[in-house]
Every structure is written in structure tokens, then in C-alpha cells.
Amino acid sequence: MREGHTVEVDELIESYLSNEDIVYEATQIFDALSDYTRFQILSALCVESKSVSELKDICHVTQSAISHQLRLLRDRGLVFARREGQRVIYALSDEHVATLMRVGLEHAAEAVSVEGE
């Protein structure tokens, strides 16, 4: 969309927009994706389920920081955990997350390439 072109919004979507709870819930999922560490966690889980320590290695932050962020993601229903011996394995629990990340990354890739000249 450029130069004054507007997007058609589905009727269904418009009905969602008038529902405060739904709008708030939507902002919550975007918030989950707005932090660098959480985004790394979720993108790692998009590829495959992983333990806390694996996620710690990927994200280069402390175990505590990972656990705190995983709790937030759990509370928001974006991931779920299952114990496997000493390890706790986390997995994505929402199919929309991968879609959002894909669209967000496509947007970002364009933005970065434009900015870099």
C-alpha cells in the first residue's frame, strides 16, 4: 500500500475491532513478539521444541532471564511445557505465532534493505 491507497478490512475483522477484550488480547500477542529475547525464543520454537538450557544457549542470556520470559509466554498461552526427565521442553502452542513472525520478518527485511540504501 502506498500513496493514499487504503486497505479493505473484512467485516469479520471490523467486528473484532469493536470488541475491547479481543483488541486487548491482540495487543498482548504483539507485545509477546516485541521483545528481542522473546522473539528469539519463539522463532527457535518455530523450528522445533527445545529445553530451557537449549534456549539459553540460543538467546545468549542467563537461565533466569529465559525462565522469566518463558513464564510470560506460558501465561499468555503461546507456549506450553512438558517435563522430560530433568529437562523441561517448551513448544509453541499457537499456530498464529509462526504466521505473525513470517509476515513481521518480511516487513522487516524490506525495511532494513530500504534503509541500507
Next chain:
Amino acid sequence: MREGHTVEVDELIESYLSNEDIVYEATQIFDALSDYTRFQILSALCVESKSVSELKDICHVTQSAISHQLRLLRDRGLVFARREGQRVIYALSDEHVATLMRVGLEHAAEAVSVEGE
């Protein structure tokens, strides 16, 4: 996605994930959508371009608050402004925003309906 089912991530997307700048840029667009006021602004602009005072009426916050948020959205390249007499008309400048909001709202609608029983 449920019960251990994992999502296939496109090769292109995986290359994006290894680019720090792109990942950061992606978190920035999600951050833009993570605030209730900004989400209202962007969803209003999805339907049609609007002036600051129109947005103020829609979002039920002060003119100053709207202008501050519009500046943030402008700085991140999500909206652009054109003057029309005394008014300044804002419009979406990114086609991905509408897609993201649609997917986010679909997710939210499911989440809210599940929570509500």
C-alpha cells in the same frame, strides 16, 4: 498447531532470523502494535486515512497523546502524513500492517472465546 506438531519455517525466513538487524526491525513493528492506543490508531487507518482530531475522538485520549504516538509510528515508517489546510491527515504506509492486525485479531478472537468458556 498442537501437541508437539512443529511448524516448517521457510528457508528465506530462516535466513532472516540470522540477521540481527532484521530481527530487531521485526520486534519494532510488533512493538508498534503492542500498545492499545497505537493499535486503535493503526486499525482506524486500515479502514481509511484520518486527521489527528478524528483519531483523538476514536481513541478517547488527549490530542497530545495521539500526536506523540503518531510521531513514533511515523519514525518507524508505519504511517505518513500530509497536510490538508489546518488538518494533518495520516495514512498507513505499510501493507504488512493490515495483514499483521488481521492475523493477530484472529488469534485474539480464538483466545478470548476459549477463555470465556
Next chain:
DNA sequence: TGAAAATATGAACAAATGCTCATATATTAT
């Protein structure tokens, strides 16, 4: 030119956020 209307912006501040540190809990192996 001067007043009114619309928008932008800087300072200040309370609230939220993400991290670290210390410590608790849970599981396995000795």
C-alpha cells in the same frame, strides 16, 4: 494583523518492563 483552530513537542512523572542475584524446587545418579 490578531484571534482561533489544529497539530507538534519538550519536560516531568508514575507505571511497566527486563534483567540480575539469590534461592527454592524437582529430578537423577551415586
Next chain:
DNA sequence: ATAATATATGAGCATTTGTTCATATTTTCA
């Protein structure tokens, strides 16, 4: 039972965030 490993969690803290208030800036109209 005890130690070692993996994970969770509460408190504290520095930073960020979203808002309000006061004040600029811009445009129109009398």
C-alpha cells in the same frame, strides 16, 4: 541420603514507556 543438574521464582533495580501539562508552530479567517 547427598550431590549434581535443570528449572522456577521472588526481590530489587535501572531503564523504558505512555501519559499529561504547558507551550510552540502552522494555517485559516475576520
